[in-house]
């Protein structure tokens with residue numbers, strides 16, 4: 001089979017498409033013929049050895065696949081050959097076949113196609129865990145989303161609206177904000193041209209209950225300072241490249257919480273709650289209540305370019321690699 005291979009750590013240009021053996025199946029694993037693989041920021045960190053997980057070289061990046069089960073290990077009872085599935089595999093997805101632990105594999109309802117599946121569930125599962133389990137977002141609250149036109153950002157805009165919040169989307173370009181508006185955002189802030197804190201003061205409530213922050217850097221403290229009493233600042237990621245050092249006095253004065261969000265850790269440590277969340281998301285996806293915006297479909301040969309486009313902040317919504 002063919003796969004995109006990371007043989008040495010570096011930028012996407014160092015990746016190559018190569019012929020490799022099909023993965024060996026372990027007793028608790030499922031072998032999937034991959035149809036589509038979503039493109040995510042963590043892929044760009046993995047190949048540069050900047051992520052919390054460190055797969056042994058050589059490996060294929062690609063953390064969320066959708067496709068058809070072709071074989072199952074002796075211990076697997078949840079799916080059978082022929083089942084259409086989505087799998088949050090972490091890596092190994094930019095390949096024609098992927099072997100994934102069965103706890104990370106979810107059967108798809110017929111209404112959800114592979115492209116939709118491979119672009120929806122990692123982002124929405126992260127966003128839902130953040131808003132529901134970590135922030136306990138309530139209807140009527142105000143939610144600020146940074147990097148709002150990115151994969152997890154846009155999923156958070158959509159879920160924030162579905163959960164009854166007023167959503168303020170913050171992003172760096174007019175086109176990115178137009179996409180957020182299309183997905184339901186109530187207020188739009190271009191943080192590359194406007195001061196984030198001042199712009200939030202001008203919105204209806206003058207402050208926010210919850211910040212969803214996958215960006216970090218300079219915007220993080222500005223966003224923390226927009227929280228109102230008992231606000232929650234969700235620490236999701238650091239696409240800016242800078243992990244913020246928060247002023248603890250701001251949290252004290254607002255009775256606020258700075259709350260970590262680690263979806264993979266949640267899925268591993270609380271599999272039953274994660275399965276419940278996935279079930280709800282599947283229903284919402286199957287009935288069209290949630291979906292991603294697909295920016296572009298790339299071939300396996302173009303997958304390295306897809307990762308570079310993500311690093312260059314060109315992607316609006318979600319990029320996807322089609323393998324069949």
Ligand SMILES: NC(=O)c1ccc[n+]([C@@H]2O[C@H](COP(=O)([O-])OP(=O)(O)OC[C@H]3O[C@@H](n4cnc5c(N)ncnc54)[C@H](OP(=O)(O)O)[C@@H]3O)[C@@H](O)[C@H]2O)c1
Pocket residue numbers: 039040041042126147148149150151152153170171172173176214215235236237238239240241261262263264310311312313315317
């Ligand atoms: N905690 C968890 O469990 C979890 C799970 C999944 C992902 N994540 C993290 O969430 C973050 C977003 O992931 P994603 O897949 O949604 O990424 P993405 O689609 O690339 O979106 C990230 C957004 O960050 C903004 N950004 C600001 N500075 C940037 C820079 N220097 N380089 C690139 N983007 C920059 C961009 O929006 P603007 O151009 O509008 O600023 C971009 O749209 C990543 O840090 C990822 O590791 C965390």
